[in-house]
Amino acid sequence: MPRIELHAVDYLILSVYFLFVLGIGFALKRYMKTGADFFLSARSIPAWIAGLAFISANLGAQEVIGMSASGAKYGIMTSHFYWVGAIPAMAFVGIFMMPFYYGSKARSVPEYLKMRYDEKTRGFNAISFAVMTVFSSGISMYALAKLFEILLGWNFHLSVLISAVIVLAYISLGGLTSAIYNEVLQFFLIVLGFLPLVLLGLRDVGGWHELTRKLSEVAVGNGFAPGTMTQSWAHTGSAASNPMGVEWFGVVFGLGFVLSFGYWCTDFLVVQRAMAANSMSAARRTPLIAAIPKMLFPFLLILPGLIAISMHYQTKGAFLPMEHGQPNYNMAMPVMLGHYYPAGMLGLGLTALMASFMSGMAGNVTAFNTVWTYDIYQSYIRPGQSDKHYLAVGHITTVVGILLSIACAYAATQFNNILDFLQLVFAFVNAPLFATFMLGMFWRRSTGHGAFWGLLSGTAAAAIHHGLTLPVGAVTGIHGGWLGPIVHQYPSDMAQNFWTAIFAWTVCFTATIVISLATTRKKTDEELKGLVYALTPKIKDSDVPWHKQPAMLGLIVIAGAVILNVIFW
Amino acid sequence: MKLDIRMPMGLMFVVLGLILIVYGVMTSSDSEMYKHSLNTNINLLWGLVLFFIGAFMVVLARRAMRAPEAK
Numbered sequence: 001m002p003r004i005e006l007h008a009v010d011y012l013i014l015s016v017y018f019l020f021v022l023g024i025g026f027a028l029k030r031y032m033k034t035g036a037d038f039f040l041s042a043r044s045i046p047a048w049i050a051g052l053a054f055i056s057a058n059l060g061a062q063e064v065i066g067m068s069a070s071g072a073k074y075g076i077m078t079s080h081f082y083w084v085g086a087i088p089a090m091a092f093v094g095i096f097m098m099p100f101y102y103g104s105k106a107r108s109v110p111e112y113l114k115m116r117y118d119e120k121t122r123g124f125n126a127i128s129f130a131v132m133t134v135f136s137s138g139i140s141m142y143a144l145a146k147l148f149e150i151l152l153g154w155n156f157h158l159s160v161l162i163s164a165v166i167v168l169a170y171i172s173l174g175g176l177t178s179a180i181y182n183e184v185l186q187f188f189l190i191v192l193g194f195l196p197l198v199l200l201g202l203r204d205v206g207g208w209h210e211l212t213r214k215l216s217e218v219a220v221g222n223g224f225a226p227g228t229m230t231q232s233w234a235h236t237g238s239a240a241s242n243p244m245g246v247e248w249f250g251v252v253f254g255l256g257f258v259l260s261f262g263y264w265c266t267d268f269l270v271v272q273r274a275m276a277a278n279s280m281s282a283a284r285r286t287p288l289i290a291a292i293p294k295m296l297f298p299f300l301l302i303l304p305g306l307i308a309i310s311m312h313y314q315t316k317g318a319f320l321p322m323e324h325g326q327p328n329y330n331m332a333m334p335v336m337l338g339h340y341y342p343a344g345m346l347g348l349g350l351t352a353l354m355a356s357f358m359s360g361m362a363g364n365v366t367a368f369n370t371v372w373t374y375d376i377y378q379s380y381i382r383p384g385q386s387d388k389h390y391l392a393v394g395h396i397t398t399v400v401g402i403l404l405s406i407a408c409a410y411a412a413t414q415f416n417n418i419l420d421f422l423q424l425v426f427a428f429v430n431a432p433l434f435a436t437f438m439l440g441m442f443w444r445r446s447t448g449h450g451a452f453w454g455l456l457s458g459t460a461a462a463a464i465h466h467g468l469t470l471p472v473g474a475v476t477g478i479h480g481g482w483l484g485p486i487v488h489q490y491p492s493d494m495a496q497n498f499w500t501a502i503f504a505w506t507v508c509f510t511a512t513i514v515i516s517l518a519t520t521r522k523k524t525d526e527e528l529k530g531l532v533y534a535l536t537p538k539i540k541d542s543d544v545p546w547h548k549q550p551a552m553l554g555l556i557v558i559a560g561a562v563i564l565n566v567i568f569w
Numbered sequence: 570m571k572l573d574i575r576m577p578m579g580l581m582f583v584v585l586g587l588i589l590i591v592y593g594v595m596t597s598s599d600s601e602m603y604k605h606s607l608n609t610n611i612n613l614l615w616g617l618v619l620f621f622i623g624a625f626m627v628v629l630a631r632r633a634m635r636a637p638e639a640k
Contacts, residue, residue, distance in 0.1 A: 009592045013585060020581040024574075031571050049574060181574045188578060192622070196615050200606055342605045344592045344612035348585065348619075 004151050004338040010347030017189070017351045021170055021358075024181050028174030035391045038175035039370045040107060040276055045177070047282035049184055051289030054273040055297075056183035059190060060136075060360020061143040064301060064353065068336075069329035071298075071305025072312075072320070074244040075215065075229030076568055078305070079298040080251050083232075085260035087291050087561040091554040093265045094287035098274060098550075099539060100441055102283040103530050107275070109268040110375040116440045116531045118448030118522070119379075124455060126375035128429045129268055130368055134401060135425075136269075137364035138408025144357035145409065151334050152350075160409055163354075167362050168402045171369075172395060176276060179366040183273075186355035191293070193352025194300050200340045201307040214310040219243075221313065229306065232568045245471075245492025254498025258505040259427070262434035269367045280539065281548060288553040295560050301333075308332040311339075361405065368401045369394055421478060424466065431501035432458025432508030439512050444525065444532045450516030458508025465503040471496050575630035582623025589616025 036042050045053075070078040106112040110129065114122035145159035170178045205211045216226035228235045228242050235242040236251060246255075264270060264287070274286035312319040312327055320327040320335055337349040373394045378385075436455050439446040467483030471493045476482060480496060490496040529535050541549040593613025596602055603610055 009588065012588060016581065016584055016588070020577055024572075024577050027572050027577070044571075181572075181577075184574055185578050185581065188582070188622075192582070192615075192619060196606075196611055200609070200611070204607055340606055342596075342602045342612065344589055344596070345606070345615060348589070348615070 003153055004334075004346065005343075006152060006346065006350075007343040009344050010350065013344075013347035014351050014354065017355065018166060020185065021166060021182055022173075024185070025170035025173035025178045028178050028181070031177070032173070032175050035373075035387045035394065037177070038391055038394050039373065041175070041177040041180060043276060044278050045180060045273075045276045045282070046278055047285040048289055049180060050273050050277040050282060050286040052187045052293070053180040053183040054270055054286050054290040055294050056187040056190075056359045057179075057269055057273055057363030058360075059187070059297075059356055060363070061140045061147075061357045062360070064190070064356045065143065065147070065330055065333055067297075067301040068305035068308070068333040069331075071302035072309040072327070072329045072332040073305075074242075075219070075306065076232050076298075076302065077228075077236075077242060077244045077246075078302045079232050079564070079568060080255060081260075082294060082298050083561045083564050084251060084256040086264060086294055087557055088256065089260040089264035090287040090291040090294065091557055092261060093271070093274075094284050094291075095550045095554045096533070097265055097437070097441065098284040098287070099280070099536060100531055100533075101271060101275060102277070102280050103536065107374050108370050109266060109271055110371060112531070113436075113440075113451070114375075114379075116523075116528070117436075117446075117451040121436070121448055121451045121455065122375060123380070124452060125433065126371050126379075130371050130376065132425060132429065133269065133364040133368040133371075134404045135408050137361045137368070137401070137405040139412055140357050140360040140364070141405055142409040142412040144354065146413075147334060147353075150331075151338070156413075160406060163358060163361065164402050164406055167358055167365060168398060171362060171365055171398050175394070176272070176366050176370075179362045180273060180276060182362060183359045186359040187293075189355045190352045191300065193348050193355075194304070196345065197336055197340055197349065198300060198303050198307075201304060201336060204340070205307055205310055211306060211310055214314065215306060218309055218313045229309075230568070232565065234569055239491045239495055244494055245490070246495045246498060250495055250498040250502075254502045258431050258434060258501040259498070262430040262432075262501070262505070263426075266430060266433045266437050268371060269363050272367050272370065281541075281544065281550075284539075284550040285548065285553060288550060288557060291557040292560075295557065295564065298564075304336045305329070305332045308336050365398060365401045365405070369397045372397050372401070424478070427497055427500050428459050428462040428466075428504065431462065431504040435505050435509035435512060439509070439516075440532070442533050443513075443516075444528055444534060445521060446512055446516045447519045447521050448523075449519040450512045450514075453515050454508045454512030457511040458504045461507035462500050462504035465500050466496070469496055469499070573630040573633055575626040575633075579623045579626030579628075579630060582619045583627065584623075586616045586618070586620025586623055589613070589619060592616075 032038050067078060101112060104112055104115055106115055110122045110126035113125050141160055141163055144163055145156045148154040148159045149156045170182060205214060212230045215229040219228040220226055222243065224243055225235055225241065236248040239245050239247045274283045277283035277286050308320060321331055322328065337346065341349050373390055377393055378390060432455055435458060436451050440451065466480050468485065468487040469490060470476065470481040470486050471479055471490045479493065525535055541551065546552045589612045593610050593616055597610055
């Protein structure tokens, strides 16, 4: 593919961004006195900042590159990740789960699990989470360096080094607060950097109606009904009739319920942002405030993918680079940037891209810090030390976390399958975890043994399901089927993923109930106060204005998501 | 709050806006370059947008600083 040439002005823009990112770190340095400052932002972050950081931490490389790629490949059905996936889960975590997370004064998600269940459940979650964050951060770094190598001809090692040093510097200086502040900055940069791209692209293809017409030709060319690229639900009656290869039940239950709730409600990477909020009310509003821009992201991230694929067909395959006879969908966003942006704006667009990779990395590193220091080091290695000691450990952990991420970035260059593998691990670990949390928060009878063995059997069920099934056209191995006999063939990877999650969740849910009933409860009602729904005094919101009431905000975002689903039905 | 994030963020967008405005004016006669962006001087246009958004953030931050603890 053609290289993108950068001019002096583009480098200038990139350096201004770096300067401000580091400047924020330096400005925050003098406030980092205790462990609580460094790991928890001293619970002092206002709701709107926590809210923007909440989505920005998730807005990493995988999201920006992945969602535009998926838009180019599958069309508007990609919006299910937002309007069925993220939004309802974010409303749920804000209204129902935050009172326990924030109210329990737990410093991390694993610590909540310890308070609610027992030590082994916490240990299991802390270790699997720590491993996943290091891998995610490493992969973000790898993706950035790889992309900039292909696109700009930058040296791979240099890109890894620069991004690592900058993230290391601003987290070491300002801890979680620095990560959160920079995530807010990155959020605005990403929106303002990509928005003109969408506007120019839409104008170029002749507006939404013209785009719909062109995409119907693309859809027909691929052997689907004309509307499959621009209608999100109309073709989900059977998995064979849409390019994503999923049917409505898999979307609603697998993606909407298990995977999304599993991610947004239990992943400490995002939950940590809400836990840093300055009050219970702010913590509850954090995911709800986040849901509003999140709802509009499809227009920012999926639309460029749609425009790219229509351009690709219009130019008879001369737009996106080809790979194995297929368009390389991952290049949709970068190619669009190079196509529509002149020098100057190009610098801004690439800075936005860089920002998204960095926010993904920093989010993982700060979450890793807290979980390692509090849930592993303080709990199992050296308990009972002074706050100063743990703060020092946190500083060392930042360095170690980044070094491990670099190692993972290089591991990713050796194995092309590492990305698929990580996706898989996420599905194995996160999907059953949501069942553990649901039962923990809403059923006081669930026990520590039930939670731990339920989690293990859920993860095992995911592995077994994955080992016995295979998507059509895939080879046995990382894509499944490694247990020998193929019991079922799925029309796509996506469908297999959704069903893996459904199996994992169902098995964990059932096993936790059965084992809990068979074991004795160790925690009294008094100990579970503030951790379980029925034993926690309800929060009264009636005396605050409506725009600060979580339930009201929740209703608004759910209504918004419903409307968007209907418009693009 | 100790440091109002709107201040550094606003300043950054003001600076980025100014860079794009100056660059947009400097290159305004280069029609070849702006063929990319459908013959719009997107640098100048978006530079102005960034500048005003940044300035707005700075104004908000300054107002919050002047009225401390006033709730």
